[in-house]
Amino acid sequence: MVDGATRDGYGAGLVELGTSNPNVVVLDSGVSDSTRSKKFGDKFPDRFFNMGISEGDMVCTAAGLAQAGKIPFATSFACFLLGRSMDQTLVSVAYSNTNVKLVGTHSGLAVGEDGPSAQMIVDIAYTRAIPNMTVIQPADWEEARQATIALANYKGPAYMRLGRSNVKGIYDPKTYKFEIGKASVIKQGSDAVVFATGSMVEETMKALEQLGTEMNVTVVNVSTLKPLDEATIIDQVGKNKIVITAEDHNRIGGLGDAVCEVLMNHQICKPFKRIAVNDTFAETGSASELYEKYGLSANHIVRALREVKA
């Protein structure tokens, strides 16, 4: 297992792609050191375009590069990338169906002290609502590395959501194989299933340590948020008594809504609770303080698992 931030896995994946796929090009909007796209830029300067602090221009330039046969990864902090280029993403990327990969790092409350203007908590809702878009959020370094490579091999617009902070490695690079559209069962249980995404997978694993043998909990990493792996969700809901979703994102339009939609569409009714930001802007503070105060920490997952009765 490799411990590290998903943004670092992205940087490593890009460097691999630099050698293996000459059509891959990378854009950034002035934060390449933080997003790790600089790792690619340092090695392949002719295929790296730092567009300066102008995300709308960057996203449309990426669309043009795609129409010239390139595979562009347009990178910035999640808050600016999508906040500043919603229309560009709609028209030049999704509607035009260009082969652009949007990569937003520093997502969620996990970004911490920079405060709510830097804490992107609506990007899953934004991107899931856009036709033609694939939406991915890897849970650890290795999955981020593999997802980066998978996105280069996938034709079509996509958004990948990454984090700043280090997370504990979940997947063994030797055995794990990421696949777009597939959720992965990290631990099979029978009492409750937690569908988690991104940094909340680690938080869920911490919750399991606290619970010990009290409950036999299933953990599913939903790393592709669109298209959702409905088969795995339905299967695991059937195998467990209660259902929890966990995401570092607003409760509206995120993983919780997506899972609810699947369950409603299939007339499945189970005790349910979502762990998410409760439709509020947070504040400054460390990531762990914010997770505690705004209901995302392992403690909250434990509480939810105990409170929701089958």
Place this chain on the structure above:
Amino acid sequence: MNNSKVAHLENRAKQLRRKILKLIHKAGSGHPGGSLSATDLLTALYFGDILQYDSKDPHKPGRDRFLLSKGHASALLYCTLAEAGYFPEEDLADYRKINSKLFLSGHPHPKTPGVEIASGSLGQGLSVAHGIALGIRNEFPSARVYVVMGDGELQEGQVWEAAMSAAKFKSTNLIAIVDNNKVAQDNLTKDLKDIEPLEDKWRAFGWETLRIDGHDMSQIMDALQKPVGKEKPRVIIADTIKGKGVSFMEGQTAWHGVAPNDEKLEAALKELA
């Protein structure tokens, strides 16, 4: 350029204007004013041997690219593409109609042969054109990317982001053309929010500028035939008249997005006879 070639292009532009007005009339909606203002520019590009394209192979590698950033002038683009042989003229009957075979939407989309990118949200075309220019410059150094923008569109901040980017990357294979018809949907562009002095602005952003009469075919051809420089991207500021060629449409905000009725069409076609 010789007089007979100029006269030939002028005549083609006139025929194109007639087709545009008939098309918008038939569809019952559309944007005549901004289509007629840029008609001479597209005529020169497509029929003056400027743009290098193969209408039978729309995705031919190494082709020159054309982008209509002011996507509301779709009637002009579709009539031009049909005339250039990308699809039969009969197919234009689907314009703005549901189930359109060639996806002849109110604003362009790349499902239509000859269209490189969707447009309709102003301000994005220069960035996209620049992305294409960056993408093709090593493999096809002689290929050019042309993008036509509206003057009102220059009020969008993204245009200036893209202008800075193209200067930074010395994208001399990118040629921007401003259809400076001076009239936007609501108002005169200068009253809405003045974009002048245009040449000073573009120069300050690192561009080479040319300013021409956008209805004078020899001036248009001279500007388009001028070899590109070695350092700076080029903008051609074409002073035009909104609704050009139809007296009652010229310079009128009212004809920005309104289709002519039977009577107005007949009157317009009479003027363009």
